[in-house]
Amino acid sequence: MKAPAISVDVHHHLTPDLRQRIIDDVRARMQEPSYRLLSPEHLRELAQLDTGGPALTSLYLQLTPERRTGRAWQTALSALAHTALQLADNAMQKMVRADIGEIERALNDQLPALGRGAAFFVCRERGIWRQIALPIALPDQIRIGTRPYLRPMLRSWGSHDRTLIALLSREQSRFFATHLGTLEEIYRVKGQRIRGMLTDRVPLDRRDAVAASIIKDEAKALAAMAELINREFEASNILLSGSPEMSAAFRGYLSKHLVDRITPFEASIHASPVEIAAAAAPVQQQLRLRAEREVLEALREAVPGAASTGTQETLDCLGAGRVLKLVADDSYVARGIQCRQCQRLFELAQMHTCPCCGSTLLEPVDDLVEAALQQALDRRASVAFIREPDYRVAFAARAPLQALLRY
Known part of the structure; x- marks a missing residue:
């Protein structure tokens, strides 16, 4: 799903309508059926699913580099399907076979680019389809029941795994979200082309002041977007990359709650998602260790x-x-x-x-x-x-x- 883009400049302000559009876009991103971004609300929703009778197939499949070579994952999926069908009665076999067929078609169409596994929760009869990339290779298993089998996935989930990544620059900014091994671009923001504007319209003695004003206005809009995205995604940390002046202005417009969760890191504004994930990984690991230490201190004190x-x-x-x-x-x-x-x-x-x-x-x-x-x-x-x-x-x-x- 391509990240939506908007413009924020003297002609395009962050109006109430635009704010609502951003919220709708973020929610649509998290509802995308293909390896969706996962928020705590989604996990709570999964925990409450109950078909009331029809079979729901829960599948965990390792997608390590070895599994991706020569489509080895397909052999593993076939073995899992054979085991599950042997344990099902005749009526259930038809539903389970159809669910597994849909899962296989989804994997044929697109393996998750990041992570080392995937989880599926599928009941075609009830219109249930959840497809999630996992950061670790959980043991292959398949369970048939009326509710999703969440226990393996819950072990790989924690509040400190959700991160909002903000790459800021004067003429373009990008927002990413990471969770359970998946990194996706959420929004791309086009800013004011300061160089051309200053050359054509502004007297020489006012250019520094005008440039500073433009940066502040853009940072204010970007901070408002970060607040909106964070509220929907419930991220626990923000990784921030940008020039000193843009980063300082951005921080100045954020709520203290978010400022306290910012960690700087370095990534090119033009980097690919894979490159950004690689740059963010060591920082996220340090944040995980810090989160564990803080929890221990809170319990002790x-x-x-x-x-x-x-x-x-x-x-x-x-x-x-x-x-x-x-x-x-x-x-x-x-x-x-x-x-x-x-x-x-x-x-x-x-x-x-x-x-x-x-x-x-x-x-x-x-x-x-x-x-x-x-x-x-x-x-x-x-x-x-x-x-x-x-x-x-x-x-x-x-x-x-x-x-x-x-x-």
Whole structure:
């Protein structure tokens, strides 16, 4: 999907109509069926999908360099499809075979340019189609059910993965968004051609002042666009590349909330998406490490009652809707139990009645952390993962699952 372009100069202002057009364009970008940009709202929407009966196919497929050579991914997909069809009854086989056929056609048409895998959630009968590029090669697997199988993808998702990239220059600026291994150009902005304007229209003694005024006006419009895009995409960081005067003016018009999340980096305004992704990667890695460190510090410094300190305490707070940020050791896996009536989660594998509602409708959970992550999405809590080995040691000293609390 080609990035839309607009002009911002003395003849083209950021009017209310243009602001709404920008919002509509960003939303359309995130709804694009081909390897869509993924926001937290999309994950929450995926977690709530339920076909009510018809089969929904959830597919995770590795797309490493080796898989892309000689169309090796096609062999892997065929093996997955064979396994899934063997486990399905006759009525379901027809639906699943059609869904897998659509997925194969989509991969034939376009493999994701970035990332090392892809996830599909498809139910043709209900008009459900979700196609997502993944930054890591999650294990190949296929699941058939009435709801999307999100657990593998949730492990690769965290609030610090969403980044807005702004490349600024006097005559052209570009906005990109990254998430789950995908980088896409969101908007391209044409500015005022200052050189020609100053030569033809402005007296020599006023040129510096006019040039500075033009830069400020353009920076003001670009800052307003960044606020709009960030609000829709819920990015946690902004990577900024631009001349000192343009960058300073841009910062001056941003809200303090966004200014605090800016990190400078260097990339050419004419660079390709692949080149921009390569330039941004080491900066994003440093931001991820900083985010993990800040979460650990917040947990350690929290006053009593502002953070949970044990796994079951965390699960109890999650069930009560008290969790603001759920924090998980990315390597931790454990079995547990979930009450089908009140949806509460429990560490203990041996239970006969729910201690919260008294129900006997209990079911085993293969991975307690993944179930907790999905429940956090349902309750609009944010999620953070601890992946750095040294940080994981410090984190696990208390519990592999903790939380910062709303109250």
